[in-house]
Amino acid sequence: ESSELAPIRSYTEETPHGINAKMFGKAKGKNLILISLESTQSFVINNKVNGKEITPFLNDLIDKSYYFPNFYQQTGQGKTSDSEFLVENSLYGLPSGAVFFTNSQNEYNATPEILGKSGYESAVFHANNKSFWNRNIMYQTLGYDRYFSQEDFNITPEKSIGWGLKDEYLYKQSMKYLDNLKEPFYAKYITLTNHFPFSLEEEDEIVSEWDSNDGVFNRYFTTVSYEDNALKQYFNRLKEKGLYKDSLFVIYGDHNGISDNHTEAMEKYLGKPHTPYRHIQLQRVPLIIHNPGQKGKVMETVSGQIDLKPTILHLLGKHIENDIQFGTDLFAKERKDFTVLRDGSFITDKYIYTEGKCYRKPKGNEVDSKQCQEWKPIAEEELNKSDQVVYGDLLRFLQPYSSNDNVDG
Numbered sequence: 152e153s154s155e156l157a158p159i160r161s162y163t164e165e166t167p168h169g170i171n172a173k174m175f176g177k178a179k180g181k182n183l184i185l186i187s188l189e190s191t192q193s194f195v196i197n198n199k200v201n202g203k204e205i206t207p208f209l210n211d212l213i214d215k216s217y218y219f220p221n222f223y224q225q226t227g228q229g230k231t232s233d234s235e236f237l238v239e240n241s242l243y244g245l246p247s248g249a250v251f252f253t254n255s256q257n258e259y260n261a262t263p264e265i266l267g268k269s270g271y272e273s274a275v276f277h278a279n280n281k282s283f284w285n286r287n288i289m290y291q292t293l294g295y296d297r298y299f300s301q302e303d304f305n306i307t308p309e310k311s312i313g314w315g316l317k318d319e320y321l322y323k324q325s326m327k328y329l330d331n332l333k334e335p336f337y338a339k340y341i342t343l344t345n346h347f348p349f350s351l352e353e354e355d356e357i358v359s360e361w362d363s364n365d366g367v368f369n370r371y372f373t374t375v376s377y378e379d380n381a382l383k384q385y386f387n388r389l390k391e392k393g394l395y396k397d398s399l400f401v402i403y404g405d406h407n408g409i410s411d412n413h414t415e416a417m418e419k420y421l422g423k424p425h426t427p428y429r430h431i432q433l434q435r436v437p438l439i440i441h442n443p444g445q446k447g448k449v450m451e452t453v454s455g456q457i458d459l460k461p462t463i464l465h466l467l468g469k470h471i472e473n474d475i476q477f478g479t480d481l482f483a484k485e486r487k488d489f490t491v492l493r494d495g496s497f498i499t500d501k502y503i504y505t506e507g508k509c510y511r512k513p514k515g516n517e518v519d520s521k522q523c524q525e526w527k528p529i530a531e532e533e534l535n536k537s538d539q540v541v542y543g544d545l546l547r548f549l550q551p552y553s554s555n556d557n558v559d560g
């Protein structure tokens with residue numbers, strides 16, 4: 152292996168990459184269905200607007216799933232595409248620009264490629280223009296077999312809102328394509344209806360708009376609720392087709408939807424002042440891992456999108472011996488409560504560090520920055536090392552890997 156990769160490997164191997172023997176292979180041989188919930192933040196989960204539950208379907212599902220309330224989005228300027236990059240590769244997006252554009256010709260060792268080697272057929276469903284975020288190129292690089300984009304869906308004005316095809320039709324029209332995928336498959340859905348500026352026709356509203364003087368904020372609840380209901384319909388379709396039980400579901404928010412331009416309405420809604428601490432806590436996005444038939448469990452571990460690749464692969468019973476992963480299996484006993492955001496902010500079990508200041512959880516009171524000091528170089532190195540991999544295209548030096556399907560340690 153190249154000497155350029157050696158310091159990276161010794162760094163990623165410093166952090167314990169544990170495997171939870173009880174969880175390893177829990178979903179072995181199942182289909183993997185990954186759903187990216189556009190702009191969905193955790194503050195809507197188990198919460199209400201105008202006295203009504205915002206996400207009744209997700210709230211129910213959470214009771215039968217692993218739910219991660221301290222899961223953070225780690226994207227930068229590449230927004231949705233950064234979240235995809237993080238999740239597929241366990242590498243960070245770049246400090247500026249979108250890695251989907253700048254480094255689409257690199258070598259990677261992405262989840263679709265890894266699963267492809269054990270017979271999974273992979274497909275993405277996203278009803279936008281195929282070249283948006285350079286996806287048509289990047290998906291080939293990541294090893295996707297199929298990409299169903301705008302041109303593969305029947306998109307009419309009645310079936311569209313805002314950025315394009317409504318989520319309910321994305322799911323509905325994907326069913327015939329799912330039928331033609333060879334099982335086990337890896338299907339990734341990128342939803343769109345809950346995208347800024349959160350437009351929705353009144354007839355599609357499940358909850359009504361909130362009543363602050365911030366229209367964007369008020370409408371957010373309606374599109375989140377619509378997204379929730381569309382997902383419910385999709386699950387029903389999968390059950391009818393007999394695909395539900397044979398699949399592992401990973402559902403997560405891609406990034407925040409409510410920017411700091413809406414802090415006044417947010418303060419009013421949450422009844423809490425907007426502080427740098429609050430800003431970081433609002434970068435939490437839902438993560439739901441659902442393996443049909445399991446018991447529900449809330450997992451408090453501080454985590455981020457970087458951790459999904461090892462988590463998913465281990466659940467499917469794949470351990471990639473010599474992969475370079477910056478994340479850690481969320482079920483591993485020895486994993487540390489620590490997550491770095493793309494701007495260098497970080498979160499531990501006790502502290503949040505952002506904009507050069509250290510805050511104590513859960514109240515968010517500022518404490519001496521010394522309290523956060525020990526983690527600061529770790530956070531910096533984490534991002535630097537990942538950036539070196541991407542800028543230097545270092546995964547071209549990865550040795551062909553062996554997949555160990557029988558880990559029980």
Ligand code: GP9
Pocket residue numbers: 229230231232279283341343346
């Ligand atoms: C566009 C969709 C939304 O295809 O992924 O993009 P975003 O603006 O959220 O990155």
Ligand code: MN
Pocket residue numbers: 189190230231405406
């Ligand atoms: Mn997005």
